[in-house]
Amino acid sequence: MADRAPVVGPLDREARVFVAGHRGLVGSAIVRRLERAGFRSLVTRPRAELDLTDARAVDAFFAAEKPAYVFLAAAKVGGILANDRHPADFIRENLLLQTHVIDAAHRHGARKLLFLGSSCIYPKHAPQPMREEHLLTGPLEPTNSAYAIAKIAGIEMVKSYRRQHGFSGICLQPTNLYGPGDNFDLQSSHVLPALLRKFHEAKIARAPSVTMWGTGTPRREFLHVDDLADACLHAMERYDEADIVNVGVGEDLSIRELAELVREVVGYEGEIVLDTTKPDGTPRKLLDVSRLHALGWRAQIGLREGVAGTYRWFLEHP
DSSP: OOOOOOOOSOOOTTSEEEEETTTSHHHHHHHHHHHHTTOOEEEOOOTTTOOTTOHHHHHHHHHHHOOSEEEEOOOOOOOHHHHHHOHHHHHHHHHHHHHHHHHHHHHTTOSEEEEEOOGGGSOTTOOSSBOGGGTTSSOOOGGGHHHHHHHHHHHHHHHHHHHHHOOOEEEEEEOEEEOTTOOOOTTTOOHHHHHHHHHHHHHHHTOSEEEEESOSOOEEOEEEHHHHHHHHHHHHHHOOOSSOEEESOSOOEEHHHHHHHHHHHHTOOSEEEEETTSOOOSSEEOBOOHHHHHTTOOOOOOHHHHHHHHHHHHHHOO
């Protein structure tokens, strides 16, 4: 592969931009951010019109639309329960959709692609905070290893297309996300939206207690999805290297502390009961975000502010 100039600088606001997964938590936030930034030719497709797991459909879409930039936010995602119960679904769907989009973007001339991974790609017992170089240095958390391996494969695919074909693809690894448009289904949601719904329903029902999984001691970091969307645009305009980049706030708290914060925001006055027969998952997940800070980006939305805004959204979208 011949040397190429890095693809950095302001993105063309008139160019066609494909946001894959535009109806999801992350994709919808990216669409909001791009619209605020003045992009005039956003290209989106609901799954009913474009199944990203269908190679022929994806190829036909890219051949017709020829997007210049691609934000690959589409993914099958879920909380610890969903990942543990349906690992085959998580690895199959994510491998298929990301493979088809990355390959088609390259073959049909996209100038640049952003692939979103996840902090769960890191080993279960990685040093804390987790640095990008900790990837593939130890065993994964078993409950979400299928999803994590699919994401790791996507990272390697982007790197390989860069090395062999000179394709400009970058990979961001966000921490735990939340915000408007989140999934509040207790069977498949992540911990923060699940707690919001549990405490809200307990408040309405005047229930004396709310039960939460595990010991409450695992520590997690939470990033508002609008901050992630801002980081995505920032990186697309200022970064073009093979190395992955963590996206987070650089601070964490225990699940018990999170539950107390959510309870206060919701206004629930009952007791929190811990079901210690249920799994905790990874003991701690905190990202080292020094690489992203060096690119000139930091999170702006505080956790309490973000949770309060997410709760308002939840109330407005029953």
